[in-house]
Amino acid sequence: MKTLLSYSFSSLATHIHNWLKNAITNDMLLTVTEMVIVGVCLLVFLILLAFFLGYMERKVAAFMELRLGPNRVGPKGTLQIIADTVKLLFKEGFTPDAADKFLFNLAPGIIITTALLAVAPIAYAKGFQIWDINIGVLYISSVSSMAVIGILMAGWSSGNKYSLIGAMRSGAQIVSYELSIGLSLISIVVLTGSLSLNDIVESQANGWWIFKGHIPVAIAFVIFVVASTAEINRAPFDLVEADQELTGGFNTEYAGMKFAMFLMAEYINLFVVSAVAATIFLGGWMPFHIGGMTGFNHIMDYIPSSIWFFGKTLFIIFIIMQFRWTFPRLRIDQLLNLEWKYLLPISMVNVLLVTLMAIMGWHF
Amino acid sequence: MTNEELKNNITQVFSAVTFDETGEFLNVIIPSEELLPFMKVLRSTKEFNFDYLFCLTCVDWKDHLMMVYFLNSKTHNHTIVVKAKITDTINPQIESVYDIWKTAELNEDEVFDLFGVKFLNHPNLRRIFLEEDWVGYPLRKNYVDEHMIEL
Amino acid sequence: MLLGEEDCINEEGEFVINIGPQHPSTHGVLRLKVWLDGETIKKVEPHLGYIHRSIEKMSESFSYRQFIYITSRMDYLSAHMNNQACALVVEKALQVEVPARAQAIRIILCELSRLSSHILWFASAGLDLGGVTPFFYAFREREAINSIMEETCGARLTQNFMVPGGVITDLQPDFPKRIKEVLKQFKDNYHEYNEILIGNVIFQNRMMDVGVLTKEDAIALGCTGPVARASGLSCDIRKLYPYDGYEKLKFDEILVTGGDSWARCQVRMAEMLQSVNIIEQLIDNIPEGEFVAKTKNVLKLPKGEFYQRVETARGELGVYIVSDGSATPYRCKYRSPNFANLSAIPHISKGHKIGDLIAIMATIDLIIPDIDR
Numbered sequence A: 001m002k003t004l005l006s007y008s009f010s011s012l013a014t015h016i017h018n019w020l021k022n023a024i025t026n027d028m029l030l031t032v033t034e035m036v037i038v039g040v041c042l043l044v045f046l047i048l049l050a051f052f053l054g055y056m057e058r059k060v061a062a063f064m065e066l067r068l069g070p071n072r073v074g075p076k077g078t079l080q081i082i083a084d085t086v087k088l089l090f091k092e093g094f095t096p097d098a099a100d101k102f103l104f105n106l107a108p109g110i111i112i113t114t115a116l117l118a119v120a121p122i123a124y125a126k127g128f129q130i131w132d133i134n135i136g137v138l139y140i141s142s143v144s145s146m147a148v149i150g151i152l153m154a155g156w157s158s159g160n161k162y163s164l165i166g167a168m169r170s171g172a173q174i175v176s177y178e179l180s181i182g183l184s185l186i187s188i189v190v191l192t193g194s195l196s197l198n199d200i201v202e203s204q205a206n207g208w209w210i211f212k213g214h215i216p217v218a219i220a221f222v223i224f225v226v227a228s229t230a231e232i233n234r235a236p237f238d239l240v241e242a243d244q245e246l247t248g249g250f251n252t253e254y255a256g257m258k259f260a261m262f263l264m265a266e267y268i269n270l271f272v273v274s275a276v277a278a279t280i281f282l283g284g285w286m287p288f289h290i291g292g293m294t295g296f297n298h299i300m301d302y303i304p305s306s307i308w309f310f311g312k313t314l315f316i317i318f319i320i321m322q323f324r325w326t327f328p329r330l331r332i333d334q335l336l337n338l339e340w341k342y343l344l345p346i347s348m349v350n351v352l353l354v355t356l357m358a359i360m361g362w363h364f
Numbered sequence B: 001m002t003n004e005e006l007k008n009n010i011t012q013v014f015s016a017v018t019f020d021e022t023g024e025f026l027n028v029i030i031p032s033e034e035l036l037p038f039m040k041v042l043r044s045t046k047e048f049n050f051d052y053l054f055c056l057t058c059v060d061w062k063d064h065l066m067m068v069y070f071l072n073s074k075t076h077n078h079t080i081v082v083k084a085k086i087t088d089t090i091n092p093q094i095e096s097v098y099d100i101w102k103t104a105e106l107n108e109d110e111v112f113d114l115f116g117v118k119f120l121n122h123p124n125l126r127r128i129f130l131e132e133d134w135v136g137y138p139l140r141k142n143y144v145d146e147h148m149i150e151l
Numbered sequence C: 001m002l003l004g005e006e007d008c009i010n011e012e013g014e015f016v017i018n019i020g021p022q023h024p025s026t027h028g029v030l031r032l033k034v035w036l037d038g039e040t041i042k043k044v045e046p047h048l049g050y051i052h053r054s055i056e057k058m059s060e061s062f063s064y065r066q067f068i069y070i071t072s073r074m075d076y077l078s079a080h081m082n083n084q085a086c087a088l089v090v091e092k093a094l095q096v097e098v099p100a101r102a103q104a105i106r107i108i109l110c111e112l113s114r115l116s117s118h119i120l121w122f123a124s125a126g127l128d129l130g131g132v133t134p135f136f137y138a139f140r141e142r143e144a145i146n147s148i149m150e151e152t153c154g155a156r157l158t159q160n161f162m163v164p165g166g167v168i169t170d171l172q173p174d175f176p177k178r179i180k181e182v183l184k185q186f187k188d189n190y191h192e193y194n195e196i197l198i199g200n201v202i203f204q205n206r207m208m209d210v211g212v213l214t215k216e217d218a219i220a221l222g223c224t225g226p227v228a229r230a231s232g233l234s235c236d237i238r239k240l241y242p243y244d245g246y247e248k249l250k251f252d253e254i255l256v257t258g259g260d261s262w263a264r265c266q267v268r269m270a271e272m273l274q275s276v277n278i279i280e281q282l283i284d285n286i287p288e289g290e291f292v293a294k295t296k297n298v299l300k301l302p303k304g305e306f307y308q309r310v311e312t313a314r315g316e317l318g319v320y321i322v323s324d325g326s327a328t329p330y331r332c333k334y335r336s337p338n339f340a341n342l343s344a345i346p347h348i349s350k351g352h353k354i355g356d357l358i359a360i361m362a363t364i365d366l367i368i369p370d371i372d373r
Helices: A007-023 A027-064 A080-090 A101-117 A136-144 A147-157 A161-192 A197-202 A214-231 A256-281 A294-301 A305-326 A332-360 B003-013 B032-044 B104-115 C055-059 C067-071 C076-094 C100-128 C133-153 C175-198 C201-207 C215-220 C225-229 C261-283 C337-342 C344-348 C354-364 C368-372
Strands: A123-125 B018-020 B026-031 B052-060 B065-072 B079-086 B093-095 B118-120 C015-019 C031-037 C040-047 C304-312 C315-323 C331-335
Touching: A007 A027, A027 A080, A027 A101, A027 A256, A027 A305, A080 A256, A101 A136, A101 A147, A101 A256, A123 A197, A123 A305, A136 A161, A136 A197, A136 A256, A147 A161, A147 A256, A161 A197, A161 A214, A161 A256, A161 A332, A161 C015, A197 A256, A214 A256, A214 A305, A214 A332, A256 A305, A332 C201, B003 B026, B026 B032, B032 B065, B032 B079, B032 B093, B052 B104, B052 C315, B052 C331, B065 C315, B079 B093, B104 B118, B104 C337, C031 C354, C040 C344, C040 C354, C055 C067, C055 C331, C067 C076, C076 C100, C076 C304, C076 C315, C100 C133, C100 C175, C100 C261, C100 C354, C133 C175, C175 C201, C175 C261, C201 C261, C201 C354, C215 C225, C215 C344, C225 C261, C225 C315, C225 C337, C261 C354, C315 C337, C331 C337, C337 C344, C337 C368, C344 C354
Parallel strands: B026 B079, B093 B118
Antiparallel strands: B018 B026, B052 B065, B065 B079, C015 C031, C031 C040, C304 C315, C315 C331
């Protein structure tokens, strides 16, 4: 495991690494131990993140809907989501009689695993990254598209007609929108010439791509946000769940902790796509720099890089949450029309424009 | 058309009818076998043009059942009530008017369910409110239910 | 949802699902059996009776004062209009003159409940299409209207305010002031309804050209109310057969010719403003005097048949009473608007997607207790 650490994290990580190295002489065992430590830290972080996003979603919804939101459990209702989790834990893990029991119980695991896998290459702060692979963009887009297997499995194995329709819809929807996401990511890969997320962030030191790349990159950014909203099945593209049509879609039959895993996977996916959008288009942890203005750039550098990263990510999450509480749901044919007739042709032309821009060096 | 004109015109085309003008609307009473041809005339004749069947029901008069059809014309804006007398209360039957007014489908289902009137040539005659194996027809006067409490 | 006996896919390759009786978008216990080809609807068959209380049979054993109250439970969003229809049919049979004050009170309350019913339609239409936010915007106004109902009638939903001869009690002193407050609140917020849902591009695309009901079909299927008026069929009972002094008021019958779900939305949105208009005409000139005409304690209708229709929020409600001269109705039939509009659903949803069926159900705006009675 290659750990690039800087700032306060680097010394802490180096200390831990050296201490473990003294305690454990076996290289293999050392790697495994470090992996376990990182994995546990990550899981704790993601559970807290899912709690936070659940709370944020409720508060954003309340803000949009002229109401107060959770305000009884804990200060300002912050512990509400903990109370809900405890409730879900105590619920019976019900498996319907008509279900394919093995697949039914496996599906939440697959969905949450794919969500967790996609978190690995994200750069949270300068030098703070779990796994810096040179094909980070490719890795994320391929892993996150595996979620459709879990959804299909959950929908089919439930033995419920509504769930089956939901699963059918998810197949059509996720596979379609995968294309637009890929093409909008490629436009930045063309500009940077690297698939590594770290390189992409470094390339934005003198300005974020959304500013440097003129209008084509802005278009790619919009397409990415729209398509990834569809990819993670959030309203207005939540046809897979579609409470009002399919009474909950693929997760109709799930209850208790299995349902909570779907919920957690949804929030982790939301975080992943927002983090990727922030990394690729808004510079990740890179502070806001304007080429040539060194004084201004130095002031911006004083803000820690993790704050930059989480600020941008939360901004995009906020936008996606606002989508959910503003728009009604699309119909399935309208959803596919939007992808195949509008987003995909626009992205293709857009990639050509970006390539031309990269060859001619028109970007800043 | 006023009630008087309707009455005159109807007697011209159909003689086997009796009239009752005590209520708000003109009531036409015909034998149940004559219902379908009579209704077809009311619907297709241009000067009548009764295109809007707005109420279809049945009344149990103990010795006979009376089907009641409230018809309205959206072009001429006149209203008529057609009543068909079914004398056989054990196995009541009448022609369905579904072919003339599509709205009759569910209404006739309801009458079949609650009065037991069998509609001939109905596309999908079924008990829409009660269960398939329900015994008796609740809106009949002689219906007895052990759970029913007399007030 | 394995209610039917059919297998998942029958011999013709059709996928049969039951939408309801417990489904979020049927607004009650309606069950629609839907035959699907993929996502496309091939056939819809309504199955009813999950809330059948046999109100018609019960009415036969109630006196003419009692049988009014049970009608509030039919179309619970138009409880005033249901009560009014029953009161009117008794008044017509006994030839009771209703005092002018009672008529004005009746119209104000009926229009208020029509407004509140259409507001609830707006809320649930948004909800059915997946937009949760409009619900809360609409309930802001509906809550205010319900508070007025509570202050005036003592109940928020099943008001039971109309009695034969007038209304059950006089108005509370600050009734006009409270009504004006609510109307001002509604008019100030009306533009938000358009901004949050009606003006939304996704909403319009979901509604336009979905579930087209032609004028001929609307007549043949016996559709009434906003559903029929959206197809260009003039059927407003308040205009055609005025009752309780509607003839003295100025208001428009909203007619749209589209016939699709979008037309039905437009009709309801415009009817809200017409209801406000009617209340505004009356609120400052409620006549003084009696609020109920003197009637006998035990009402006995003369022998004969009586029919009275009123315009509820969903269309034409008819009450058909057959009297044998005794103190209870011999036969009592309610011609319910929802039962007529229900027959439009199987007809217009063929060939559409499942999502469209939900949109169609949302714009037909069914109240299931009124269908089952």
